[in-house]
Amino acid sequence: MATHPVTPGNWFPLGATCTATGVNFALYSAHATGVVLQLYAEPGGEATEEIRLESRTRYVWHVHVAGLRAGQLYGYRVEGPHVPEQGLRFNARKLLIDPYARALSGVCRDVQNLLLGYDTASPERDLSLDSRDNAAIVPKAVVIDDAFDWGGDAPPDLPFEAMVIYEVHVKGYTAHPSSRVAHPGTYLGFIEKIPHLVALGINAVEFLPVHAHVDESFLGERGLSNYWGYNTIGFFAPEPAYGTGRQPGCEVGEFKALVRELHRAGIEVILDVVFNHSAEGSELGPTLSLRGIDNPSYYMLSGPPDQPGRYYANYTGCGNSLDPTQGATIRLIMDSLRYWVEVMHVDGFRFDLAAVLGRAAGNFARSGALFDAIAQDPVLHRVKLIAEPWDLGAYEVGNFPVDWSEWNGRFRDTVRRFVKGDAGQLADLGWRLTGSADLYADDGRSAYNSINFITCHDGFTLNDLVSYDGKHNEANQEGNRDGSDDNHSWNCGTEGPTDDAAIVALRRRLAKNHLCLLMLATGTPMLSGGDEFLRSQRGNNNAYCQDNPISWHDWDQAASEAGMTRFVALLIAFTRRCDVVQQRKSPQGADGGTQDIAWYGADLQPPRWGDPQARTLCMALDSGHSSGPLGRYAVLTIFHAGDALQPVLLPPALPGTRWHRIVDTSLPDGQDIMAAESEIALDPADVYLVNPRTTIVLLARPPTDPE
Secondary structure, eight states: OOOOOEEOOOSOSSEEEEOSSEEEEEEEOSSOSEEEEEEESSTTSOEEEEEEOOEEETTEEEEEEETOOTTOEEEEEEEOOEEGGGTEEOOTTSOBOOTTOSOEESOOSBOOGGGBSSOTTSTTGGGSOOOOOOTTTSOEEEOOOOOOOOTTOOOOOOOGGGOOEEEEOHHHHHOSGGGOOSSTTSHHHHHHTHHHHHHHTOOEEEESOOEEEOBOHHHHHTTOOOOSOOSEEEEEEEOGGGSOOSSTTHHHHHHHHHHHHHHHTTOEEEEEEOOSOOTTOSTTSBOOSHHHHHHHHHBOEEOOTTSTTSEEOOSSSSSOOBOTTSHHHHHHHHHHHHHHHHTTOOOEEEETTGGGGGEETTEEOTTOHHHHHHHHOTTGGGSEEEEOOBOSSOBOTTOSOTTOEEEOHHHHHHHHHHHHTOSSOHHHHHHHHBTOHHHHTTTTOOGGGEEEESOOSSSOOHHHHTTOSSOOOGGGSSTTOSSOSOOOOOOTTSSSOOOOHHHHHHHHHHHHHHHHHHHHSBSEEEEETTGGGTOOOTTOSOGGGOOSTTTSOOHHHHHHTHHHHHHHHHHHHHHHHSHHHHOOSOTTOTTOOOOEEEEEOTTSSOOOTTOTTOOEEEEEEEOOOOOSTTOSOEEEEEEEOOSSOEEEEOOOOOTTOEEEEEEETTSOTTTSBOOTTOOEEOSSSSEEEEOTTEEEEEEEEOOSSOO
16 A cells, blocks of 8 residues: 555644645544544545544544645544444444545445445344445545635625525436536536526525435335435535536536526525435434444434433434534534535525424424524624424424524415415415514514425425325325325316316416415515426425436426516516515514505405405505605505405505506416516506406506606
């Protein structure tokens, strides 16, 4: 074996860090008795050098190796007691991934049997010790040089109240052959389709996980994969499969290029991050990294009195839960977040199953140690923090700290029920339309802390929401048992695709109704990628394992659905033109919101909030000022979910103005929404005949033609 000069090096920072003369390696393990660094020239080759780390400071094992440079491949073997019932699962026969690796090479997509830490043939299962060496197939960490030409990159630094978020999968956005990009399914391929986002009016993308991940063995056996990526194995490493693969670690620079180009287009970057669990699964899962490095320092462990550390708390449904009360876990998460902000230039994070991150002794607390650490951090307290506010056993919508926004599941469910025509939705719809003040107004937060959404990656697409009564997940090969049965969807009379013109028209109308409620409600709207052109997943509401056209964006369909895309783009443009609509603060709330809002029923009387049969709600917003090109203006929105024609009396327009039609979702493409300065003046102006299941948006502005 070749040898390089070594010195003790430094215990900080953790990971592999390039220096002027070589590379410094530092690995935390409080319970290990020894650590060996192995260097590799090829991902699947033999180790070219083995270096025992002799120095340990504050439980950090460290060494400096002279002569190494960026691109070097490496892994660790960690020695220590193997007492699984006490939570100690050291196994020096397993090569381990540095949890601070900035890139991974040779990623084994399927978690194979050889990666396990126990003997599958043993009757003791996870209490046994697997003596097989896994070095040939385990991913190798790559030493990375952080240098990159950012070209004067600066974050757009948008306030939440100005944002329209687009949730999208990096690969799925351009993987389909119809994308016709040079590098389909990659970070660089995504860059070529940024103009589509700009044309829509999107100013923030929320990427599904881009952290390096692996696939569960059972998916590989079915010929499927963990497409969504919620199976993280590298909290600092971009997913290499989304890179061009031109050289090990090239995905780091390619991801940076994507961020730079999105910023140049005025679009912020939010990452969906998975810190609630890792890809190592339950006690019967693989030993890939944290489990073999220092199991009790990173995971919530449990078990009977004689085996207190054998099992893993499972608040995620994925086999394990990281322990957010442990110093090592907090540091790992904090270091990862800071890295993605400072080095990769991202603008914020959406935390998957974030309720796990607030758990201490099994219970959720908004004053959790990790939440406090983030709030006090000079880098992280200023970025966007968005929680998916639930986990397998907790639903904490409205309960996160003041610095956090939340995916508002209440908004999703109420809007779906209302548009579907369910009884008794009016009162709750009023709360959702005005920023869910019942959830956020009493704790220092405002309406923009409500991330409003109708659909997301998890569940039906917008098209499928109005095309299927039930899920159709047969392609997942789980007997259609997976995925939620609580979808509040409606197929409009026929399950799935149809040539019935009346049903097709109704579905488009309902889709547009959903979009109006999303974009016109107070709060921060999030659009699921592809909904703007009615992307379908063929009724699959749990397409996590479908890395194929079921999940990918079909750009030919995007072209054929130009009318729907036009509707979305003009709707977003309308909210920006009329700042009373774009305002994301609670109307007449304690946060100083300035909207003047009035509610009506169809007869200009107060809404029948408690009437389960009431399905028409009118919301009027007065700009309350005379500045801007429109002067003082008002917006009246009529949400009608009934199945009969509904005459709606209109309030008098403001003095010097006249009601103009902006939106009527019952009209065909091209007439359903009007561009600025082309609105249709109403005549008569005191009543509007609203077609069944239709949304109307009216603007009271000065007439453009002489009276």
